[in-house]
Amino acid sequence: MRVKDIELDNPFILAPLAGVTDIPFRTLCKRMGTALTVTEMVSAKGMLYGSEATLNLLKTDPSERPRAAQLFGSDPEIVARGVREVRDMGFDWVDINMGCPAPKIVKNGEGSALMKDVRLAAEIVEAAAKAAPVVTVKFRKGWDDANVNGVEFAKAMEQAGAAAVTVHGRTREQQYSGRADWPFIGRVKAALHIPVIGNGDVFSAEDGTAMLKETGCDGVMIARGAMGNPFIFREAVHLWKTGTPMAPPTLEERAGAAREHLRRLVGMKGERIAVREMRKHLCWYLKGVNHVAALRRDVHEAVTVQQMECILDRILEA
Structure with a gap:
């Protein structure tokens, strides 16, 4: 898939969550x-105020090339300023x-609320597209x-200068x-x-290739299907390239990925924060494991890396 001058080597993209x-x-x-990887959603207004928490969300790793950031906001000038900064x-x-359904985002006229004001949404994109070469x-x-306007909205975004669009096949409601309404995605395409x-x-490699085939879309953005399952990308790419499914990860591989994830979190955020943030991830990695209820209870009670490492050891013994 090619978006302006950016060539992606496969059509599968990790969604910002x-x-x-x-x-x-x-x-x-x-x-x-x-x-492609995309940062977590970042407030353009938060950037304007120099919020440390906001700016931390824009940190990346050298391996993330090309680098993409996702911003949200409802003021064209403020969004354009944020785009120039990134x-x-x-x-x-x-x-x-322009798709986040969270009440705290929508009540400020941001995220999916912008679908109710196509003119303002187009003004935001037009201002942003003047500030950076690739804006989606x-x-x-x-x-x-009662208000399904995704096709008209997409046309307005294209006319305003968007280099590509991503459409989620559900309404905000x-x-x-x-x-998700995959045929609707096909209508947008x-x-x-x-x-x-x-x-x-x-939620699987088969789902990813099926979406490409059924909708004719150029790329597939994977969100919840990747939580606790980063292997979905290697499986999807393999199926897309060869036409044959790849064997699912072994229990050892899943535990190894979780261990690597934990250690990277600790290196970035320290033990206390890392363990707290890893709890949800580890519960996702545990999906389908024997005695999962007891393991999840212990995950939520864990406060040290050692305790989490012990849980991962127990997975392999289950």
Whole structure:
């Protein structure tokens, strides 16, 4: 897939997920084969105020090339300023989030709320596209079932200067419930001349290749399907390249990935914060493991790296 001057070596992309896709997880997915990593969603207004927490979200690893940042905001001038800043930091690609359904984002007129104001959304993209060479937009099918405007919205984003779009096949009202509307993604693809990336309900390599085939989209953004399963990228790339499925990771490989993830988190954030943040990740890595209920209970009670390492040892003994 090619987006302006950026050539991706495969169509599978790790989605930005708040509180999940930090550097340790992104670099692990990169090693597993994701064509692109994107920072967690960053507030353009937070950048304006110089928020340390906001700026920390923009830290990356040298292995993350090309580098993409995702920003959100509702003021064209502030968003454009944020885009210029991340461009000057060396980011190759800037995505504007217009799909986040979180109430705290929507109530400020940001995220998926912008789907109700196409003119403002287009102004934001137009300003952003003047500030950086590659600006893309992520949005949803629509606000609710009575306001499904994703195709018209996508056309407006293309006209405003978006280099590509990512469409999640659910409305904001659906949040993450029900099924993602893949045929709708296909309608967006058919209506545009720029690359279209599909998003929603990709939980396996087979799902990823099926989305490409069924929608005709250029790329697939994988979100929840990657949580606790960075292997989904190597499996998807293998299936895409060869047409044959790859053997799932062994229990040893899963435990090894979790251990690597934990150690990278500790190196970046220190033991106390790393262990706390690793709890959710380790529960995802444990999916399908024997005696998972007891293991998850112990994960939530763990406060040291040693305790988490012991849990990982027990996985292999289960």
